[in-house]
Amino acid sequence: MHVPQIKTFLGSRPYLSVFVAAVVLVLLFFLFKGEKAPDMDLTKASLGNLVREINVTGRVKAAQEVDLGLEKSGRVSSVNVGEGDRVFVGQVLIKLENGSITADLEKAKANFKSAEATLVELRRGSRPEEITIQETKIENAESSVGEARQALLDEIKKSFTSSDDAIRNKVDLLFSSPRTSSPELTVPTITSQLEIDIESERIQIESILNSWEADASIFTVNSNLTEAGVEIKDNLAKMRVFLDKMALVVNSLEASANLSQTTVDSYQSDISSARTSIDTASSNISTDNEGLVDANALLNLENRNLELLIAGSDPQKILVQEALVEAAQADVNKALAELRKTLIVSPISGVVTKQEARVGEIIGTNTTPVSVISDQSLQVEVNVPESDVVLINTGNSARINLDAYGSDIDFSSVVVSINPGEIVLQGVPAYKTTIEFLEEDERIRPGMTADIFILADTRENVLNIPRRAVLRNGKREYVRVIVSGEIIERDVVSGFKSSDGRIEIVSGLEEGEEVIVFIEEQ
Numbered sequence: 001m002h003v004p005q006i007k008t009f010l011g012s013r014p015y016l017s018v019f020v021a022a023v024v025l026v027l028l029f030f031l032f033k034g035e036k037a038p039d040m041d042l043t044k045a046s047l048g049n050l051v052r053e054i055n056v057t058g059r060v061k062a063a064q065e066v067d068l069g070l071e072k073s074g075r076v077s078s079v080n081v082g083e084g085d086r087v088f089v090g091q092v093l094i095k096l097e098n099g100s101i102t103a104d105l106e107k108a109k110a111n112f113k114s115a116e117a118t119l120v121e122l123r124r125g126s127r128p129e130e131i132t133i134q135e136t137k138i139e140n141a142e143s144s145v146g147e148a149r150q151a152l153l154d155e156i157k158k159s160f161t162s163s164d165d166a167i168r169n170k171v172d173l174l175f176s177s178p179r180t181s182s183p184e185l186t187v188p189t190i191t192s193q194l195e196i197d198i199e200s201e202r203i204q205i206e207s208i209l210n211s212w213e214a215d216a217s218i219f220t221v222n223s224n225l226t227e228a229g230v231e232i233k234d235n236l237a238k239m240r241v242f243l244d245k246m247a248l249v250v251n252s253l254e255a256s257a258n259l260s261q262t263t264v265d266s267y268q269s270d271i272s273s274a275r276t277s278i279d280t281a282s283s284n285i286s287t288d289n290e291g292l293v294d295a296n297a298l299l300n301l302e303n304r305n306l307e308l309l310i311a312g313s314d315p316q317k318i319l320v321q322e323a324l325v326e327a328a329q330a331d332v333n334k335a336l337a338e339l340r341k342t343l344i345v346s347p348i349s350g351v352v353t354k355q356e357a358r359v360g361e362i363i364g365t366n367t368t369p370v371s372v373i374s375d376q377s378l379q380v381e382v383n384v385p386e387s388d389v390v391l392i393n394t395g396n397s398a399r400i401n402l403d404a405y406g407s408d409i410d411f412s413s414v415v416v417s418i419n420p421g422e423i424v425l426q427g428v429p430a431y432k433t434t435i436e437f438l439e440e441d442e443r444i445r446p447g448m449t450a451d452i453f454i455l456a457d458t459r460e461n462v463l464n465i466p467r468r469a470v471l472r473n474g475k476r477e478y479v480r481v482i483v484s485g486e487i488i489e490r491d492v493v494s495g496f497k498s499s500d501g502r503i504e505i506v507s508g509l510e511e512g513e514e515v516i517v518f519i520e521e522q
Helices: 003-011 014-032 099-124 128-174 192-218 225-251 261-311 315-340
Strands: 040-044 046-062 065-068 074-079 092-096 343-345 350-355 370-374 378-385 397-402 411-425 428-437 449-466 471-473 476-483 486-491 493-497 502-507 514-519
Touching: 046 493, 046 502, 065 350, 074 225, 092 370, 099 225, 099 261, 099 315, 128 192, 128 225, 128 261, 192 225, 225 261, 261 315, 315 343, 378 411, 378 449, 397 428, 428 449, 449 493, 449 514
Parallel strands: none
Antiparallel strands: 040 514, 046 378, 046 449, 065 370, 074 092, 092 343, 350 370, 378 428, 397 411, 397 449, 411 428, 449 502, 471 476, 476 486, 476 514, 493 502
């Protein structure tokens, strides 16, 4: 290659020019010292995606039926499937009443957001003018909380009025003695069982309305309106179910000698209007409840921000705040765990073969009211060591290589279950984990040996280098770079480690900088 061509080649590749110059400087340095330049491997810090995978092996087997139960007992608030229904991974099949747990979760999430935002501000530091601005933000946030509480209180009372009108002024036209312990429908029904159900539920609705009316009369802006809003949402949901059954009754009515068409039309219109009122009330309660949660979270955030602005960025306070963020995340995880105990969630895609739960009944922990069989025929069961099982969860994606077809062919799959009970293999605790193929493929057969790579975590577009380029001395992490022909050590902060031997560099290097991966000792 001629000199002009070399210049053109290097000129179009600035990183390569820097790389060549660095190597030349190192060679000249050792040449003038009269020593032979050591052999070394250099690499450039680059942006890219990092992946951490858990590798395990197992054998393909036919899928089994899954019997599903609850971790805690409680009253069923909703049943979302029936026998023969097709379900997907993660779908909620049965839910217990969980209003207070849901409120705890929302509170934990708000606290986490507040703690996390506080940490960001604490690290940034503060200026005098920021304090004045922050005090104004707090005043605005307090005003927003007051407005949000008043709006939710108004809607709670309004929703009772709407519900009372829907039931007692519209639905009760079709009952005799509707507000007693023995209400009776005065119009014919499709089935006798439907009539029994409706009359029984009217008693329950009356109890709900009486309790609701008593609570609404004592609610103030200082009451626990968030929890009250969640409870009222449950009440409205029960009324909606009741009104759906009433709709079946009135829509099946036909004019007769004892029932004019005008009366039939009036009944149908009243029930339709009642259903609309309940739906509107439920939507408004949700909106105002979310508004109050958001307003409180904002106020907490603004108060904490002011405290941190005044305190300044004390390194010790930053460490304390980092711990508070971790504690807040733990509270969110705990609340999520408690919420999951009130749900039966399908771990697989398939078909419901058994569903015995009924709305309103109490289910214990020793029952399995739902069974689901996979609609995909094949799975792989593997034993994941305790050191790896903490890195994965149900729903994690995975890829499978079958020995019969080699490592070039990947079969997509997903983690559908992780057994909480350990087994001991050669003295090491492990946990049986089930991986399900996402698509049916005639090439896959039971008994085949499978090599599974479970995706545990990823980082996208992060600065990274080979892991062996990062050296350690105690708690210190550093890399070796070439500056003006000399090898110097530069401190770095590392982060995520990938399965293929690369490591994220959080600080200390810039994209395109060369670091020494290996150097021959002299």
